[in-house]
Amino acid sequence: MSEVLLRIDDLVTTYGKIEALRGVSLEVRQGSITCLLGPNGAGKTTLMFTAAGILRPQRGSIRLAGEEIAGRAPHAIVARGIALVPENRLVFPGMSVRENLQAGAYARTDGVEIERDMERLFERFPRLQERASQPAGTLSGGEQQMLAVARALMSRPKLLLMDEPSLGLAPLVVEEIFRIVRALHAEGVTIFLVEQNAHMALQIAEHFYLMEQGKVTFSGNPGSLAEDEVVRRAYLGSTA
């Protein structure tokens, strides 16, 4: 067994009086693809935002390679090695593709290496290279998703968080995004993925968690629970 890269313990995050996370504990192992499944409103995006520092937890701990990061500011968390590809991509629409990638490398100061990483990402995503000087707002949804992934990789993360990368994309584009996720995994990037598309997620995940109403209700390997049961609970919750 490889060692644990991310360990979340008894995490509680609230919006005012509403508890969106009600004591979540989970772990992501070094080099793995771990998936988080669950119906809408289960708290998946809240968990991602809390891990990335956008939201401050009420209590609980988030450790990256042993170091406590809960409650730190987003830029400090990026500097420690977590990058989030947010839901709906959130590329900078008025900036060119190249400038989006430069923004992604903001925490780094090794100028030469940044250029080299950018060239490497352009080789991996030729469509982004073709559009390098175009405003990101003019890209298609799939291209924006690739840009969001590339932008996150520019920070050289130890852990890549992805929130619903297939959201709103055509099936062929979704296939392509998942091919990219697999390739990144093969290169040794640790990936923690939130996904509505349970069928897709179970194909690539080594380990998955099921979240319902702010709590982890199941944890296991694909195959440890019948797929139709996972799919049902991921979409509808166990009470349905």
Place this chain on the structure above:
Amino acid sequence: MDFAQNTLDGLTSGAAYALLAVGFTLIFGTLRRANLAYGACILFGVYIATWVAQRSDAGLATLALVAVAACVLAGAYVERLCFAPHRERRGNQVASGAGIAAMVASFALWMQFEEAATLLLPRHMYAFPALYEGAPLALGPLSLRVEAIVLFAATACLLAVLWLVLQRSRFGVAVRALIDDPLAAGLCGIPVARVFALVFALASAIGGIAGFLVVAAHGQVTPHLGMWATLKGMLAMMIGGLGSLPGAVLGGFLLGLLESHSQWYLGPQSRDLIAYLLLFTLLALRPGGLASWMTRWTSTRSAS
């Protein structure tokens, strides 16, 4: 000939409006919040410079530096008190009325600065060392004030430098990222709070220069400067389109031209009426201001 002379005058006041609008837009674009104390900071900076001028024989360059420094300090005070506590970064910790609270707080500081300035220099008007003492240049039938050329040239240089900084530097990438999407900027590792404080300082410095140029061009200072700067800056920003820097520049010049022409053809009392009429028409027909004609990417943003 009247038309040409009015256009010349309009471009001159338009240059000052453009600077004020750019300062407003930098703050509004990065934070999506109006800083009502912006004009008051400029008033404060210029008053400190006037106070220094009364007590010493400091040259114009020194006075400009004093005005800018005092304006930046006043801006930092506003940022710490009104905007830093209400930043949106931790969405779940900020009360929903934070935007209003910040605006009202900045209004309170506006009053504070005006009081401080009039306590410092209580008379209704003070002389300020003039940019140029000589007679206007005559270009055939047109007269061109040398102060106007200085104001115009300084504005052009400042805007060019600002454009270069925003387009070419690492800091510029961070600022534009913040304007486009503050949430994603944080996720990229951009220290949002620090960049915002720097933007505030930059906007205050631009305001300080604008204030200095205006009072030095007129050779006098009155306590109305703060109100004037806030109104003209906001008006030009809204005409240009909230949050757009090219829009702010264009809005400033358009406002200046409109004012000088309507003052000549329709009389001085109609000047502000026409300016607000333009704003009203534009907001009714094109809520995005002039900028909505210039940028098309905003509409493709959510398409997939």
